Amino acid sequence: MSVLDRFSLAGKRALVTGASRGLGRAMAIALAEAEADVVCASSSEDGTAETAAIIRDLGRQAWTTHADLGSRDEVARMADDAERQAGSIDILVNNGGTIARFPAAEFPDEEWDRVLRTNLDSVFALSRHFGTKMIERRAGKIINVASLLSFSGGITVPAYTASKHAVAGLTKALANEWAKHNVQINAIAPGYFATDNTQRLRADSTRFAEISARIPAARWGDPSDLAGAVVFLASPASDYVNGHVLVVDGGWVAR
DSSP states (O other), X not given: OOTTGXXXXXXXXXXESSOSSHHHHHHHHHHHHTTOEEEEEESSTTTTHHHHHHHHHTTOOEEEEEOOTTOXXXXXXXXXXXHHHHOSOSEEEEOXXXXXXXXXXXXXXXXXXXXXXXXXXXXXXHHHHHXXXXXXXXXXXXXXXXXXXXXXXXXXXXXXXXXXXXXXXXXXXXXXXXXXXXXXXXXXXXXXXOSGGGHHHHHSHHHHHHHHHHOTTSSOBOXXXXXXXXXXXXXXXXXXXXXXXXXXXXXXXXX
């Protein structure tokens, strides 16, 4: 197999959560451009219709499904629905998530629970569901979306920070157990990207200037900047990469 052939996802089927817009949509499209067929998931029933249409225009198959990732029952139903439509899932991208901003001393219990259930519990539940079958087939890729806040504390986002630290740890824990079964579990930690999730930061002129000044690339990321990373971690090119958190941040961490 040539080097370029090792990046091909021909014949593979992927499930991407949070694929309605932003980073999730960009990663779903990137997988399709590498010749994978994709199940596009979001929190609303019609949330990924546009993403799926773009993928079909690329000549790939696409399916849509939905779930509230904060509900274990909904997550289980979505996993079954993805398999019912697409068959076996070779690549799982755990991208869907949420955030809540409150000072730590005032952080509501219900918001803590919602963020942890959505950002962490769903990642484990989906990884276990599909990972079990990947182990049986002795092949599979799981890609979790971590964060720069997998490494630092942030301000007014204690639940999000806790969940993303945990996602990085869970990635390593699963890799330790499943690597021997030829299942690779890795994570991508995006830096500061221009998405809906960072709209409040970008609207704050002071914070926007502070953050921008620290990024060596001298710009915020575009969702398409994740394309190479997700295809690499989903492809045979990364078969000996396991338990790794790949930072895609324009050099932020290096600064």
